[in-house]
Amino acid sequence: MTRDLPADRRRTAGMPAPGFRRGGLGRRSEMLFHPLALCAFVGLALLLSMAPAHAVRPDEMLANPALEARAEQVGHELRCLVCRDQSVEDSEADLAHDMRVLVRRRIAAGDSNAEVIAYLRSRYGDFVLLNPPFEIATALLWGGPVLILLLGGLAIAHFYRARRNDSAAPLSDAEQHRLAALLNREHP
């Protein structure tokens, strides 16, 4: 690593699992000790604990809930260029904070979601988009799975057709005679 940004203090920004403790499990004796219910419960708890951590600080948020929702939507489409595999909304990096503030300022000033994204794309390139656009350079990326499915399907179709052809070939007269002769010899 040749570059760094100021080390930001790691805050634990994990979302509390909603309804995890308060939840209506009802009568303990019936539900909690049933092995299946327990499994489902543990599974659900694990699933909820995997909810993405939001790094947005309260002072960054827009007062207007509709605009804030739009800003979050835009932020989730933008890559944090410091941590690379987190969105701007999820990252605690300083640059991500600046980008969140910028997105909110632009949305509050009346920019559309697409305009905000286009602006950041003009500064940082396609890499800032977590969802790569469909272009010639990315055609293989998007088309790859379909291509592989198609090729695999063709291979399977070919395999079955070849096998059916093999088994469907009727015996020739000479072969019928040989077969009959063999069977007669074994069971006289």
Added chain:
Amino acid sequence: MTARRLAYLLPTGLFLLLLAGFLLGLGRNREVLPSPLIDKPAPNFALPPLHDGQSGFSSADLKGHASVVNTFASWCAPCREENPALMALARAKRVPVYGIDYKDNPKTAAAWLAELGNPYTRIGADDGRVGIEWGVYGVPETFVTDPEGRIRYKHVGVLTEADVERTILPLVTRLEQ
């Protein structure tokens, strides 16, 4: 029989192709991102100086000659490492070196420059907004602009004296012809 041979050769060939792609990918430096701003006009900005009374740094300073724009900060260890290369570039007196002091404390920055040496013709203090305009995603980053104020080159990470000799100065000569 040729169809049967193909059934073996095709997957093998595809696998080798994939392997070659992965091997090439291994050698790529994923730290350095290509900038879409190359050959585009530098953004419009006007940065205040580190201290009152000094002159700041704005896009107007880039017109009429080639320029080197370097983002730095006193909290950035690699910036300390590249300072000698920038000092050498400043001593060559071929091109003005402008500094964008990125998300820094002006007092610390001044002390840092007093300690290491100040290669900058002008310095602007940035709270991070102008950095985003330039597509900065870490410091240090160094840009070269042409006399029309277009960004022609971007260097990500520590600049060495070899980079200055081999890349920056020849490019400046070419841009000013």
